[in-house]
Amino acid sequence: METAITDSLEGPKRAGGWQGFAADWSSDQRAFKSALWGKAMIWIFLLSDTFIFSCFLLSYMTVRMSTTVPWPDPGEIFILTIGGTKYPLLLIAIMTMILISSSGTMAMAVNFGYRRDRVKTTALLLTTAAFGATFVGTQAFEWTTLILEGVRPWGNPWGAAQFGACFFLITGFHGTHVTIGVIFLLITARKAWRGDFDRHARGFFTSRKGDYENVETMGLYWHFVDLVWVFIFALFYLW
Amino acid sequence: MSIHATPMAPGAEADAHAALTGQKVHGASQQHPIRLYLWVWGWLFVLSACSYLVDYFGLQGMLRWSLILLFMVVKAGLIVAVFMHMAWERLALVYAILVPPGAVLLFVAIMAFESDYTHSTRITYFGREAGSGHTEMLESAVSGSKTGNPAISPGQLKKEAEESGPGASKPGAEAEGRQVATSGGSAAAIEEAGRAAPAGRTTARAVTGQNEVAATSNTAEWKLYTLKPGDTLWKIAEAVYGRGHGAEYRRIFEANKQLLSDPSRIRPGRVLRIPPPPA
Incomplete structure (x- = not known):
């Protein structure tokens, strides 16, 4: 049991603000009092992933600013033709909406997870995975169109x-991240459905006890994928 | 990504405290009313629609960039604060995660400075030849529009090209030779000439408007050309009308409008009608 960790979360009422900040960081054992081990670790993973995506977007900014050749206009390239009419960036807008919808269902899944509602959690996780798969499909279509052009x-x-x-x-x-996310969503949904998080069954890979907190860890990753898309949408497609 | 500035549904904070203190087994669980998530969800849709509308209405310049950045930052803030529950975490975690990306901003500043320098050296060392070519091209773009808008003089276009914002790629330099040779930049030329217009972006449309090529009645000199893989209208125009007249590809496009929907989308095997060179 992780009693030591769980107990400390309900420990004495902690100071907030800067005092709390200093107290947390100078305290024994753990600095992150409001987050369990898994959540702290996924946050640190996401931080490192932030740097990777930042570097990509930075390189994009650098080549775009330093080239003397005009940059192609995304509004002219990413065009969706429906019934003979051309809609610039419509496909990208649809992709954005799909990803935001998936983020919403994921947030709900986390919420119902903490309410220990097994069925709703599973259903929402599967919905999120379906949105994610749709996004990847749309992206495959976009890539195909551009490669053919x-x-x-x-x-x-x-x-x-x-x-x-x-x-x-x-x-x-980004698409790779979404794909990996969909795979893990399906795994998490299966675990939730089997009741692994109710029984605290051990994971097949990490051997750590399952808990509905796993759904939140999954959620943090998924929201991050959405977050990255917010930046890509603004800086690559709209700029 | 200021989480403190993020508006929150009333009672959410109290709820969070209740969740933190009331829960016995799951001390770190985040229980907030569904209403809050739906509210954020709705706003994310609205903000995404807003950023799409920025492009839809063709806003340009500082207004465009500041609106895009504003919507981006607010969306990111909402996702991180509410969906990722950062608003309810303790400061120790909040700062550990949100402060390091600040270094990225410094990196952005350094690289912006660096790319500006790279750009200016490229213009200085590779720009001379292409620079003259560029003027020529602008002039040809304008001369192609004799029947179009007479208000714009080549000098004016050039001046505006120099004034185009830092975000817009500046015209000139090696655009013609290399680009056309490697990938066949038919539309590179539209963009090239297009950059000269004040907007700095989406200006291929503007040029399209200006380059109304007068229909030639002399059909005797028309030729037929079968498209091969790797062809671009620009390349064909250079071959037919002579080097430096790639911008005349507009005439070819205009003459084949029923076949082509877009100058950059041509399919091998199609037969194009090539109009005679301008008098």
């Missing part, structure tokens, strides 16, 4: 050659 990592028909490299790297890395 001649976009390559080393060139494209519209302007600066670096456009393709940035596009494939950034959206590809």
Whole structure:
């Protein structure tokens, strides 16, 4: 049992503000009093992932600012044609809405997880996974369209050659995150459905006891994926 | 990503405290009313729609960039604060996670400075030849629009090109030769000339408007051309009208409008009608 950790969470009422900050960091054993081990670790993982995505977006900014060749206009490239009418960036807007919807259902899943509602948690996790899979599908469609139009990592028909490299790297890395997220959502949903989190069954890989907190850990990862898309949408597609 | 500035539904804070103190087994559990999540969810949709509308209405310049950044930061703040529960975590965790990304901002500043320098050296060392080519191209873009908007003079275009904002790539330098040679930049030219317009972005549309090529009645000199893989309208225009006249690809596009929906989307095997060179 993780009694030591669990007990300390309900310990004496802790000071807030800067005093609490100093007290937490100078205290024995654990600095993160409001977060269990798993949550603290996923946050640190997400922090490192933030740096990776930051570096990608930074490189994109650097090549875009330093090239003397005009940057292709996303409004001219990412076009969805419906019934002969062209809608610039519509597909990207739909992708954004899909991802936000998935974030919403994920937040609900975490909420119902803490209420120990096994059925609703599972259903919401599966809905989130379905949204995620739809997003990946839309992205595959987007990639196919662009590749057929001649976009390559080393060139494209519209302007600066670096456009393709940035596009494939950034959206590809993000899409990989979504794909991994969908896989883990399905695993988490299965565990929730089997009642692993009610019985505190041990995980097959980590051998750590399951708990509905696992759903929140999953949620943090998934919201992060949505968060990254917010930045990609603004800085790559709209800029 | 200020979480303190994030508006919260009334009672959410009290709820969080109740959750923290009332829970016996799951001390760190986050229990908040569903209403709060729905509220944030709704706002995320609204904000996303707003940032899409920025592009839809074609806002440009500082207004565009500040609105995009504003919506981005508010959305990110809502996700981190409420969906990721950062608003209810203790400061020890909040600062451990949110302060390090601040270093990224410093990195951004350094790299912005660095890329500006790279850009200026590229203009200085590779810009001379292409620079003259660039002027030529602008002029040809304008001369192609003799029937179009007469209000814009080449000098004016050039001046505006120099004034285009730091975010917009500046025209000039090696655009023609290398770009066209490697990937076939038919639309590189539209963009190139397009950058010269004041907006600095989405200006291919503007040029499209200006380059209304007068229909030629002399059909005797028309030619047919079968598209091969790797062809671009620009390349064809250079081959037919002579080097430096790639911008005349507009004439080819105009003449084949029923076949082509977009100058950058051509399919091998199609036969294009090539209009005679301008008188």
